[in-house]
Amino acid sequence: MASLEDPLDIGGVTVPNRLYRAPLLECAGNGPDAVETLIDDLEPAAASGVGLICQGATIVRGDGGCAAPGMTRVHDPDFVDRLSRLTDRIHDHGSRIFIQLEHGGLRSMETWHAEYRAAHPDLEQLAVSEPPWQLRLLDRLGFLEYDPHVLTTAEVYDLAADFGRAAARAVDAGYDGIHLAGANMGIVQQFCSPFYNRRDDEFGGSPEARLEFLARVHDEIRERAGDVPLMTKVPAETPAPPSPLVRRKLSLEDGIEIVRRLEKIGYDAVVPVQTSVVWDMSIVRGAYPERAWDNEAFPEEYDAAFGGSARRRLVALGNRLESLHYDFEPAWNEDFCRYVREQVSIPVLAEGGIRERGQMDRLLGSSERSGVEGTDASDATPACDMVGMARPFYAEPRLGARLLESGSGDEKPRVLCESCNNCTVPQVTGAPGLCRTPDVVRRRGELEREGAYDRTES
Template sequence: MPRLEDSLELGGLTVPNRLYRAPLLECAGTGPDAADRLVADLEPAAEAGAGLLCQGATIVREGPGGCAAPNMTYVDDPDFVSSLSALTERVHDHGSRVAIQLEHGGLRSMETWNAAYRAEHPGIEQLAVSDPPLPLRLADRVGLLSLSPHVMTTAEVYELAADFGRAAERAVDAGYDVIHLAGANMGIVHQFLSPFYNRRDDEFADGVRFLELVHDEVRERAGDVPLVTKVPAETEVPPVIRRRLTHRDAVGVCRRLADYGYDALVPVNGTVIWDMSIVRGEFPSRAWDDETFEDAYVGTFGGRLRRMLVELGNRAESLVFGFESTWNADLARDVRRVVDVPVLLEGGVRERGEMDRLLGDACDMVGMARPFYAEPRLPARLLAAGSGTDDRDADASTRVDPGTRTVCESCNNCTVPQAVGAPGVCRTPSVLRRAGELRRRGAYETAGRNPD
């Protein structure tokens, strides 16, 4: 069975170990300091030994529009993307690999839900795969959303796929090692795949066709760079919504994409709207009570009543989507049985022993996202836990320190402020205290590794 320290072949790329930093919202923007902000966010994980770092969702075409949250990074401008070589070079200096996640928000974009953004960009439309489904139209009618969709023609879908290819080409030129598509979490790629959103009557009625087209555009423009995508299963959707991607559907999509030429897959469970199914855990009371963000919440959500309704919805979701360890493992395991490319697992992975048990069974690589907000150098202590162990037949729980668990409490106090453009950082004192204690004990120190 593989260990966390073992290398992995991803397409034609050797990744030095099987631990990756999953995509996060860096909120670095596209200004003159964006590259420096990305270096500050990602380099600590590379220096601490992560095999692969995934820069969070970046928008493939010129704005305004398409961003799912404030201060996301656009990668439509070649000169700007070229400046991101400052990040890729620093990551490579530490022997790690770096991926860029390409995205367009479609109906999830800020122009749908962010009142302040909408006021700054009057008349802006959302890219849509089809006419919005009834639940979203009802939410628009009662004022919870602001819909003005532009349903793409067949020619416009081809042009959007070309935008993904052009963005991939620019990223490879800047030194990125892997192209990662944001194929889940309700972005535009998810909307193509989902029968909840996709009611087209052209070739793209089969949503996998869009991912095939993106694959072809990336290959034509960026060559044989490893290409990875998330794939959603809408398993958490309420039963009243019958048009959904089932567990079985998601496995079938993964099989088709692997056969078509994708180099790795990231299967994830979720729903058809943006909710806590992708950040399971506690209700973030500290974030909602923080007076620092109160005026920004009111402006973003369009008044005190709507701000209160969003908070109440967040509280209700926390009751449904409490933390569940490795919540995507069953889906990933079933995908791994039918594909011959690496399967990456993220979602609720929190402990080193868990990782070793999952590798070779449910997945080929394990990743985490929120824990990196509290422990930017987390890989150092997770990888150190397995150092000196070479008995691959031993039970994983005896090979590693069972106490080697992330300090993250999945409290989500890091996530809510991102809706108003605040950076992704841990804001929970008890978590920060534990991270500080570990830092004082030298848990994040590492001798590093030689770059290739």
């Protein structure tokens, strides 16, 4: 059993405690202010004592592949070299920083962002296979627009090499580890998923072959970046629509088997997540974001993104329906993480709906030691080795100071984030990720004045 304050070894790198900032959209881009934007976004968490900072998904190629506006690309060695200013600042606080590498594939902006697509008419989506009939139907109905380029075998090898080259540049810039975006419908999940992957070469045709891309990425990173800690998200597509709409998807058992194989391949840690086969609110479960959709600052930007006011209203309606289906559930990946942890010896990281210190203690198996009421011996069985949060850091950038070193107290801190998603929807316009809920912003100000985010240095 471990406490939130205990260190953890991931692939030979010691993380000072078991709290991590999960990957978020920083919307920093690659412009002249990009590094300062990343520092402004990420350093507060490190300054508050968070042990591991996971920089949000960064794209390994120079063209295409962005799932949202403002995503940072790491194909340019000169730009990545400047990121050493960021890693130095994180290290100054004693924290570690991993970079998450991604390519969006069929989820990229060239699929759904009307203005971006108009500005890049020759840009195709990279596809593992021809899009499934469900996505082609959405194309015919006008919700999405596909012009896919199905990767040849040689191109798959080249894409894996791009992940390796990006990892090597990141390590040279001072990053402590690599975190692959293996879920949330990016191209890694598209290789793993039978919903997307219908290839008949060595990268498809069986569960083992569908995992071959992750094996190849591992080998490329090891060859080019050395023994840097390497972890990945692992999807179970359990929230996907039921049959007959979606017959082929990754079950919970499939996800567990993927993790077993990844440990044998040589991955150093995994993040099991339950996610759909399409980009929906299974990623960010919670309330319908009224304030985000009704905000007078965004309608024109939404129209540009979705292709007009009519389509904006359809997307908003879909968002409302999804929020009913994917209602907020505390620690919604807990069972998946616990099943995985029983099968492997590498660290298992948990995220998704974690909102209280007492909940963190329970997930780490330290409830009994911390005196959390209402627990029994089974509650003390660890579900994971590290706990992370994403959206709560939009609401409280220095959240770590409130959560760490509070395990011995009677009062268990809870985050201010209400999972209302008012922070997420505006990001389709490239708007920065920040809390837009007045009650939360007001309460954060009160806590700041009370000194709740002041860290006691050891």
